[in-house]
Each structure stands twice: as structure tokens, then as C-alpha cells.
Amino acid sequence: xxxxxxxxxxxxxxxxxxxxxxxxxxxxxxxxxxxxxxxxxxxxxxxxxxxxxxxxxxxxxxxxxxxxxxxxxxxxxxxxxxxxxxxxxxxxxxxxxxxxxxxxxxxxxxxxxxxxxxxxxxxxxxxxxxxxxxxxxxxxxxxxxxxxxxxxxxxxxxxxxxxxxxxxxxxxxxxxxxxxxxxxxxxxxxxxxxxxxxx
Numbered sequence: 001x002x003x004x005x006x007x008x009x010x011x012x013x014x015x016x017x018x019x020x021x022x023x024x025x026x027x028x029x030x031x032x033x034x035x036x037x038x039x040x041x042x043x044x045x046x047x048x049x050x051x052x053x054x055x056x057x058x059x060x061x062x063x064x065x066x067x068x069x070x071x072x073x074x075x076x077x078x079x080x081x082x083x084x085x086x087x088x089x090x091x092x093x094x095x096x097x098x099x100x101x102x103x104x105x106x107x108x109x110x111x112x113x114x115x116x117x118x119x120x121x122x123x124x125x126x127x128x129x130x131x132x133x134x135x136x137x138x139x140x141x142x143x144x145x146x147x148x149x150x151x152x153x154x155x156x157x158x159x160x161x162x163x164x165x166x167x168x169x170x171x172x173x174x175x176x177x178x179x180x181x182x183x184x185x186x187x188x189x190x191x192x193x194x195x196x197x198x199x
Contacts, residue, residue, distance in 0.1 A: 018049040019103045021168075025132035025195050026053060028167060034098030037124065039089065039133075040105025046069035050101075051078050058083045058095055069123060091115050094124035097178045102133035104191075107142070107150050114150040118160060125198045131164065137190030144187075164196035 033054035041047045041059040044066035050057045051074050059070065059082060067084045074082070085092075089109040094100070100121050109117045136142060138151045152160070154171065170193045172181060178187045 008169055016043070016045055021103065021132055021134070021193055021195065022046050022049060022101060024168060025099065025101070025130055027051075028130065028195065028197075029099070032098070034129075034189050035093055035096070036099040036101055036151070037097040039094075039100065039102040039121075041066045041070070041106070042103070042105070046101065047082065048073045051081050055099075056081045058085060058097070059085055060085045060092065060094075062086065062088050083128060089113070092117070092120065094120050096126055096144060098126055098129040100125050100129075100131050100133075102131075104134050105131065107136040107140075107152075108146065109192060110148045111149075111150050122163065122198070127198055130167075131161075131199050132195045133193075135160075135192040135194065137171070137192060139188055139190035141187035141189070151190075152192070154192070157194070160195045161194070164198050166194065166196050168195040169193070170171055 029137045034056075035058070036050050036055045037060065038047050038050070039060055042060045044059065047057050047059040047066070047070050051070075059067070061067070064084075066084055070082065070084075071079065089106065090113040106117070121131065135157050136149070136151050140151055140152050142149060143151060172189055172191045172193070175186055175188050177185065
């Protein structure tokens with residue numbers, strides 16, 4: 001597995017708006033403000049949006065770079081609404097939540113640990129709560145850089161959500177530029193974008 005310093009990429013991402021899938025799932029919550037867990041907060045942009053939208057958030061990442069951006073970007077009186085956890089997915093305890101959100105991050109969990117990790121995600125989501133995020137399909141170009149990450153076929157992705165109702169699903173499979181300087185060019189994107197509510 002290739003190891004990189006993600007710091008510079010995360011710094012660039014602090015100027016980005018919240019991900020569309022986060023805005024979509026908040027619309028589905030229709031004004032409800034609960035407890036969210038963000039798995040792999042990266043630059044922290046989406047955590048900041050959740051906090052400013054009235055949610056309490058547990059934000060998790062393997063590095064602390066995004067934590068500092070979050071602390072700088074929110075009002076001081078909101079700091080009590082966020083918990084920061086530095087951890088890898090492979091040894092993570094996930095608190096109970098109304099929303100587990102993960103943008104382009106959980107596929108980086110090692111394959112041998114993914115099933116246990118996914119079971120922890122499912123257990124953490126309260127009945128009526130939601131998962132929103134991304135899985136990588138089997139054609140995704142990241143596998144050329146990190147060979148022990150987790151890619152899924154469409155049927156394997158469907159199976160993960162057997163205890164959920166799918167509210168939104170989209171599949172992207174195309175070659176296009178990556179904003180990640182670690183890729184430095186065009187890559188194959190094969191991504192499943194999913195919002196699902198737990199039965």
C-alpha cells in the first residue's frame with residue numbers, strides 16, 4: 001500500500017462547498033437536527049455545514065488536519081456540538097447516530113476489515129436514521145494506487161443495504177480528471193452514491 005501525506009490536498013479542499021449528497025440527505029431529514037457521524041472528514045467542510053445546520057457531530061479521521069479547519073471555521077459556542085476522534089476505520093468504535101455520512105472515504109478501509117467495519121456502521125445507525133455516502137465500484141482507478149482498499153460490484157453494494165430502504169442511488173463510471181494531486185491526471189471513476197434509511 002502506498003502511503004501519502006494528505007495534508008496539502010485537504011488544505012485545498014477547505015474552499016470547496018458542501019458535497020451535494022450531504023445537502024440532499026439534509027433535505028430528506030426535512031428540518032430534523034440530530035446526531036451525525038462523519039467517517040473520514042477530510043478537510044472538514046461537510047462537518048462545518050452539519051454543525052451550522054444545527055446538528056451535533058462526531059467527526060472522525062486518521063489525521064487531524066481537518067479538525068483544525070473545523071475549529072477555526074465554526075463559532076466558539078458551537079465547539080461543544082462536535083467531538084473529534086482520530087482513528088483508522090479498522091479499529092473504530094462508532095457511536096449511535098441519526099446519520100452516518102461518508103464522502104469518498106470508507107472504500108479506503110482495508111478489504112480484510114471491511115465487513116466488520118460495515119457491520120459497525122449498520123449497528124450505529126438508529127432505526128429511521130440514514131446512511132449517506134459513496135462506495136467505489138470494481139472498476140475504480142484508485143485500485144492502481146492502493147491495492148488493499150475495498151471495491152464493490154453493484155450486487156455487492158446492494159447487499160450491504162438489505163436492512164435499508166434506498167432513497168437515492170446513482171452510479172458513475174467514466175474517465176475524468178481528479179482534483180486530487182496524488183492522482184495527478186485523469187482516472188477512472190466508478191462510484192456508487194447512496195442514501196438509505198434504516199428499517
